[in-house]
Amino acid sequence: MKLDTASVASHLVPSSSVTKLDELPQLWNVFKGEMRNVLDVRxxxxxxxxxxxxxxSTLELLAETDAKMICQMSEKKYFMFILQTITGKGSGDRVIN
Known part of the structure; x- marks a missing residue:
């Protein structure tokens, strides 16, 4: 992050403050094998x-929820997520612009 960026979670800062270096911790997770099954899903x-x-803001809960979705995924369930999204349920990742 840029030097004058507030010390908060990355989803709470303007996207212009985030740099490529901020992604390095995720690369470490890939090397450690902690991002399993992610590439198995379209x-x-x-x-x-x-x-x-x-x-x-809740990384562990996000990862657990994604893992649950991956294990239980079906076309019917995904279609339901799309319908829920269209009708305004939830808002997912928020990034301040």
Missing amino acids: PGITGLAQVNEIDM
């Missing part, structure tokens, strides 16, 4: 965490 536009308003 990316989507919404999910269980998003419709339940779980964001980056």
Whole structure:
């Protein structure tokens, strides 16, 4: 983060304050094998965490929720997440711009 950035979680700062160096801890998690099953799932536009308003401020809960969604994923459930998102349930990751 830039030097004058407030000492808060990255999702609470303007996106212009975040640098590529802020992503290095995640790279370490990849090397340690802590991001299992993530690449086994096709990316989507919404999910269980998003419709339940779980964001980056609760990383462990976010990871647990994503893991739960991955284990229980079906086309029917994903379609339900899309419908819930369209109808305004949840807001997911928030980044201040």
